[in-house]
Amino acid sequence: MAKQRKKFSPEFKDEAVKMVLEGSRPIAQVAREIQVNEGTLGSWVSRYRQTHADEEPPLTISERARQGTGKRSP
Template sequence: MGEQRQRYNEEFKKQAVKYVQEQTKTLPEIAEEMNIPAGTLKNWMTKYRSFENEPVGNPEKLRDIEKRLQASEREKEDLREELAILKKALHIFSKERN
């Protein structure tokens, strides 16, 4: 016969989610540690997650993300300028000459 399904109360689920948010381990690692299926823990995260429990990312990671964001913004602006130039060139070269 199959195993009986484990039932958890709401408080346990909330505490498990809080624990996940306070850790730096991956969700599957924590699920294994707590002997809970990772999918179940993920479902609990969706339902009970509150962002005030999550640690602030380390400053180096935040600086790296900020640099990548700035680089993306510069690239996007460059592409806008290139598009504007191409539109002008298309307009100039598509005029009929007499």
């Protein structure tokens, strides 16, 4: 039997993204709290950042590290 996928409202997604961006909390932590897959929430945050790139200042290194979105430098 196939597993049915959950559908989330745009409002739920917006609030989840705000929890990550405004609360400066890691995606993994917020995902656990709202019971959403970490990859799913990461996609929502990434999509938000892409569509609002001109509105937000770039993340600092510590912010990227906290959110797990930065690449490590050599």
